[in-house]
Amino acid sequence: MPRAVSADVKRLGKGSEEASLGSYMMNEMQNAIAVIGMSGRFPGANTVSEFWRNLEQGVESIRFFEREQEHDIDNASWNNPQFVNAGAVLDNIDHFDAGLFGYSGTEAELMDPQQRVFMQCAWEALEDAGYNWQSYPGLIGVYAGAGNSQYFRNNLHAYHQQAQSNDPVKSMLMELANENDYLATRVSYKLNLSGPSLNVQTACSTSLVAVHMAIQALLSGDTDIALAGGVHIKVPHRTGYLYRDEFVQSKDGHCYAFDERASGTVFGNGAAIVVLKLLEDAIEDRDNIHAVIRGSAINNDGAQKAGFVAPSAIGQQQVIEEALSIANVNPTSIGYVETHGTGTLLGDPIEIGALSAAYSSAAGGTAFAEKCAIGSVKTNIGHLEEAAGVTSLIKVCMALKHQKIPASLNFETPNPRIDFDNSPFYVNTQLIPWKSNDIPRRAGISSFGIGGTNAHVIVEEFINKK
Numbered sequence: 476m477p478r479a480v481s482a483d484v485k486r487l488g489k490g491s492e493e494a495s496l497g498s499y500m501m502n503e504m505q506n507a508i509a510v511i512g513m514s515g516r517f518p519g520a521n522t523v524s525e526f527w528r529n530l531e532q533g534v535e536s537i538r539f540f541e542r543e544q545e546h547d548i549d550n551a552s553w554n555n556p557q558f559v560n561a562g563a564v565l566d567n568i569d570h571f572d573a574g575l576f577g578y579s580g581t582e583a584e585l586m587d588p589q590q591r592v593f594m595q596c597a598w599e600a601l602e603d604a605g606y607n608w609q610s611y612p613g614l615i616g617v618y619a620g621a622g623n624s625q626y627f628r629n630n631l632h633a634y635h636q637q638a639q640s641n642d643p644v645k646s647m648l649m650e651l652a653n654e655n656d657y658l659a660t661r662v663s664y665k666l667n668l669s670g671p672s673l674n675v676q677t678a679c680s681t682s683l684v685a686v687h688m689a690i691q692a693l694l695s696g697d698t699d700i701a702l703a704g705g706v707h708i709k710v711p712h713r714t715g716y717l718y719r720d721e722f723v724q725s726k727d728g729h730c731y732a733f734d735e736r737a738s739g740t741v742f743g744n745g746a747a748i749v750v751l752k753l754l755e756d757a758i759e760d761r762d763n764i765h766a767v768i769r770g771s772a773i774n775n776d777g778a779q780k781a782g783f784v785a786p787s788a789i790g791q792q793q794v795i796e797e798a799l800s801i802a803n804v805n806p807t808s809i810g811y812v813e814t815h816g817t818g819t820l821l822g823d824p825i826e827i828g829a830l831s832a833a834y835s836s837a838a839g840g841t842a843f844a845e846k847c848a849i850g851s852v853k854t855n856i857g858h859l860e861e862a863a864g865v866t867s868l869i870k871v872c873m874a875l876k877h878q879k880i881p882a883s884l885n886f887e888t889p890n891p892r893i894d895f896d897n898s899p900f901y902v903n904t905q906l907i908p909w910k911s912n913d914i915p916r917r918a919g920i921s922s923f924g925i926g927g928t929n930a931h932v933i934v935e936e937f938i939n940k941k
Contacts, residue, residue: 505755506694506770506801507753507754507755507767507768507769507935508690508693508694508751508752508753508754508767508768509751509752509753509754509756509757509758509762509764509765509766509767509768509937510749510750510751510764510765510766510767510768510868510872510934511604511605511700511750511751511752511757511762511763511764511765512600512601512602512603512604512605512606512748512749512750512765513600513603513747513748513749513750513765513869513872514596514597514599514600514603514747514748515596515704515745515746515747515748515862515865515866515869516565516592516596516745516746516747517529517536517565517745517747517856517859517866518536518537518538518563518564518565518743518744518745518856518857519534519536519856520536521566521567523603523869523873526869526870526873527870527873527877529855530852530855530870530873530874530881531877531879531881531906533855533881533882533884533905533906534855535729535854535855535884535885536563536855536856536857537561537562537563537728537729537730537741537743537856537857538561538562538563538564538713539560539561539728540560540561540562540713540715542560545713547711547712547713547714548560548713548714548715552714552715552717555717557717557718557719558715558716558717558718559715559716559717559718559724559725559726559727559728560715560728561715561716561725561727561728561729561741562712562713562714562715562716562741562742562743562744562857563741563742563743563744563745563856563857563858563859564712564713564743564744565592565708565712565744565745565746568588568592568708568710568712568744569588571583571586571588571591571592571595572595575598576594576665577665582648582652585645585648585649585652585653586652586653587621587624587626587627587652587653587708587710588626588708588710589621589622589624589626589658589706589707589708589746590621590652590653590657590658590661592706592708592746593619593621593658593662593704593706593746593748594661594662594665596704596706596746596747596748597617597662597666597702597704597748598666600702600704600748600749600750601615601666601702601750603750604700604750604762604763605762605763606700606750608666608667608668609667611700613698613699613700614668614669614670614671614697614698614699614700615666615668615669615670615698615699615700615701615702616668616670616671616672616689616692616697616698616700616701616702617659617660617662617663617668617670617671617672617673617701617702617703618659618671618673618675618685618686618688618689618692618701618702618703618704619658619659619662619674619675619682619685619702619703619704619705619706619748620655620658620674620675620676620677620681620682620684620685620705620706620861621655621658621674621705621706621707621861622706622707622708622709622860622861623655624653624654624655625709625710625711626653626708626710627649627653629710629711630710655674655676656674658674658706659672659673659674660672660673662702668702670692670697670698670699670700670701671692671697671698673688675688675705676861677924677926677928678860678861678924678925678926678928679815679858679860679861679863679864679922679923679924679925680773680863680864680922680923680924680928680929680930681705681860681861681862681864681924682703682704682705682747682861682862682863682864682865682866682922683863683864683865683867683868683920683922683930683932684773684864684922684924684928684930685703685704685705685864685865686703686704686749686751686768686771686864686865686868686930686932687771687772687773687930687932688703689701689702689703689751690751690768690771693751693752693753694753699752699756700750700751700752701750701751701752702748702749702750702751703748703749703751703865704746704747704748704749704862704865705746705747705859705860705861705862705863705864705865706745706746706747706861706862707743707744707745707746707859707860707861707862708744708745708746709742709744712744716742718738718739722739723739723740723817723819724739724740724741724742725738725739725740725741725818726738726739728741729741729854729885730816730817730818730851730853730854730857730858730884730885731818731854731885731886732814732816732817732818732823732850732851732853732854732883732885732886732902733816733818733823733827733849733851733883733886733889733890733893733902734818734885734886734887734888734889734890735887735888735889735890735891736885736887736888737818737819737820737823737890738818738819738820739817739818739819740817740818740819740853740857740858741853741857741858742857742858742860743856743857743858743859743860744859745856745859745862745866746862747859747862747865747866747869748865749865749868749869749872751768754767764937764939765872765873765875765876765937766871766872766875766876766934766935766936766937767915767934767935767936767937768932768933768934768935769801769802769803769804769917769933769934769935770798770799770800770801770802770803770804770932770933771798771801771930771931771932771933772794772795772797772798772801772930772931773794773928773929773930774790774793774794774797774928774929775790775926775927775928775929776789776790776791776927776929777790777927780927783925783926783927784925784926785821786821786822786825786826786923786927787825787927788825788828788829788832789829790829790927790929791825791826791829791830791833791921791923791929792829792830792832792833792836793833794929794930794931795829795830795833795834795837795919795921795931796833796836796837797931798919798931798932798933799833799834799837799919799933800837801933802933804917804933804935805837805838805841806833806834806835806837806838806899806919807838807841807842807843807844808914808917809834809847809917809918809919809933810847810848810880810909810910810916810917810918811847811848811849811850811871811874811880811903811909811916811917811918811919812830812847812848812849812850812900812918812919812920812921813849813850813851813852813867813868813870813871813918813919813920813921814826814827814830814849814850814851814921815851815921815922815923816849816850816851816852816853816854816883817851817853817858818851818853818854818885820890820892822923823890823892823893824890824892824893826921826923827849827893827894827895827898827900828893828894830849830898830900830921831894831897831898831899831900834847834899834900835899838899843899844912846898846899846900846901847899847900847901848880848900848901848902848903848907849883849900849901849902849903850880850881850882850883850902850903851883852866852867852870854883854884854885854886855881855884863922864920864922864930867920867921867922868920868932868934871918871920871934872934874909874918875909875916875918875934875935875936875937876936878908878909878911878916878936879906879907879908879909880903880906880907880908880909881903881906882903882904882905882906883902883903883904884904886902886904889902915935915936915938916935916936917933917934917935917936918933918934918935919931919932919933919934920932920933920934
């Protein structure tokens with residue numbers, strides 16, 4: 476029930492929800508956030524349910540291109556011995572129901588596919604949450620980020636240059652349709668959402684940072700419902716890449732997170748959005764609750780690392796400890812951590828070292844009854860960049876709902892720089908039941924961005940205590 480509605484109205488119709496709400500309040504859940512809607516487009520999956528099916532089945536959705544089938548790859552690239560003919564692509568990025576959003580065909584043609592796909596995902600996410608935004612009396616906010624508009628640079632640049640002198644109005648329309656600044660506000664405009672609407676840009680951690688900012692807005696009362704997510708769609712779409720030693724891209728098109736074969740990640744394309752609401756309000760309004768966010772934190776590495784693009788163990792450890800403290804849970808109760816897990820020789824050992832130090836420190840000497848499973852969705856679908864963090868969150872929400880932990884792919888022998896034997900963690904390599912020890916199932920999620928902005932979120936299954 477939105478804060479825009481009076482307290483007297485809010486008190487009506489609580490009935491049997493009082494007991495359920497009271498149970499959560501007694502369990503220190505006053506600041507908890509409900510995930511009440513989800514949507515997305517992922518490599519190999521056009522919906523969240525298809526995405527979960529692929530995770531359950533251990534599908535690796537990286538595509539390897541055939542020369543005669545691809546027109547976006549030039550001969551020089553194909554003939555280069557360092558060329559990797561792989562990518563994590565989306566189907567139907569050129570499909571868009573322009574009329575549904577009140578656009579003409581020409582307007583839609585000028586718009587970055589990132590903007591189009593994200594708008595469609597926003598519509599679907601609110602539908603999944605069960606809300607008619609046209610009649611909802613409260614505030615709905617949007618927090619989101621996107622990749623650079625390669626569509627503008629590669630597809631519209633010459634057309635834009637010509638329009639600048641001949642048709643300044645069309646030139647301005649092209650800029651508005653492709654600038655990242657308008658990603659969130661375009662959704663708010665087209666769906667008539669009057670809550671805060673702002674872009675978040677922190678590279679690879681963008682969408683999980685957007686989730687954190689949406690949480691803060693809900694807790695402060697800035698909005699009643701919040702959409703949080705990200706999108707990254709590269710155009711041209713099927714291009715492959717050139718492998719370079721000591722760089723961040725895999726030499727063979729596979730992501731070997733935490734494995735001795737790790738040589739980097741595969742950058743991919745995708746879009747994902749979650750709909751968030753205060754748990755207290757979601758229970759009262761009888762929303763469909765996918766999972767509960769117990770706490771989140773963000774920080775930046777500052778200058779305590781080897782270089783601007785390098786990760787910092789101290790920064791990562793601190794943000795994880797902060798999230799655990801805010802969530803007020805013992806890390807020994809966490810059964811799974813969805814890692815950043817890019818499959819780089821430098822990044823993976825730093826991440827596991829920071830994660831182990833944070834969880835051990837937060838446990839305060841409490842012994843871990845058994846090791847905690849970890850995994851990386853990047854082994855399934857590649858690194859979705861601005862959409863990566865929220866995709867990890869959706870994976871965890873689905874795992875909690877289905878009470879299963881999917882396999883992290885391509886792991887055989889640990890990276891020799893990672894000391895798993897003396898850590899609380901192990902890489903989960905098969906689909907397993909997620910056991911519960913008389914407490915709610917819980918998970919941690921990490922997302923780290925080039926430039927040093929780190930995010931960690933603690934998520935818990937929703938147990939209806941009616």
